[in-house]
Amino acid sequence: xxxxxxxxxxxxxxxxxxxxxxxxxKLGLEVQPRISDEGVKLLELHIGGGSKIIAYCxxxxxxxxxxxLNFPVKDVEKAVDEMTSSGIIFEHYDSKRxxxxxxxxxxxxxxxxxxxxxxxxxxxxxxxxxxxxxxD
Numbered sequence: 001x002x003x004x005x006x007x008x009x010x011x012x013x014x015x016x017x018x019x020x021x022x023x024x025x026k027l028g029l030e031v032q033p034r035i036s037d038e039g040v041k042l043l044e045l046h047i048g049g050g051s052k053i054i055a056y057c058x059x060x061x062x063x064x065x066x067x068x069l070n071f072p073v074k075d076v077e078k079a080v081d082e083m084t085s086s087g088i089i090f091e092h093y094d095s096k097r098x099x100x101x102x103x104x105x106x107x108x109x110x111x112x113x114x115x116x117x118x119x120x121x122x123x124x125x126x127x128x129x130x131x132x133x134x135x136d
Contacts, residue, residue, distance in 0.1 A: 008051065011068050012058035013120040016041055019055050022119050026086055027071075063121030072129035076105055076112045079126045083116070091115040091123070 013019040016033070023045050024031040030046040042056040053069065073079040080090060080103050090104025091114075100106045105114045113127040 006051075008053060009069075010054035010056060011064065011122055012061045013055050013118065013122070014057065014059075014061040015119065016043060016055070016057045018119040019043060023055070026083075026088060061120055063117070064123060067115065067123045067125050069122075069124045070113075071124065071126045073126045074129060076114055076126055076128050077103070080105060080114050083126070088116050091117065 020031050020033065020043055023029045023043070032044045032046070034042050034044055036042060036056075040056060042054050045053045045055060047053060071079075084090065084103070091100070092102075092104050093100045093106070093115075098106060098109070100114070103114070104116070105112060111127045113125050115123055115125045117123055
């Protein structure tokens with residue numbers, strides 16, 4: 001049924017201008033402001049492989065309590081260092097299920113991964129691409 005369609009994801013933010021600045025300047029994504037057929041302002045975030053994700057403003061936005069977008073990278077440590085130097089702050093966790101080091105990187109119990117938030121509080125991550133491959 002959906003084989004001929006190109007799916008896309010979407011999420012809400014509380015400020016489109018701050019989102020545009022963050023996703024374009026801090027993360028280096030191509031960002032295009034758009035207006036939907038219903039007249040709603042939104043942003044198209046162009047990510048790898050020709051895919052896009054839509055960010056739309058919602059007055060009563062509540063940040064997702066889970067990771068909404070993962071960015072595969074070859075080296076999480078290098079990505080974290082570069083992103084930290086550009087002002088991105090990584091999350092730190094210290095629970096039974098999840099622990100991160102002093103840089104905010106989780107290195108055991110799954111892929112090497114580090115989480116950070118966008119200006120609206122949505123959770124994003126960088127994760128090592130070689131550890132995300134399906135081994136079927």
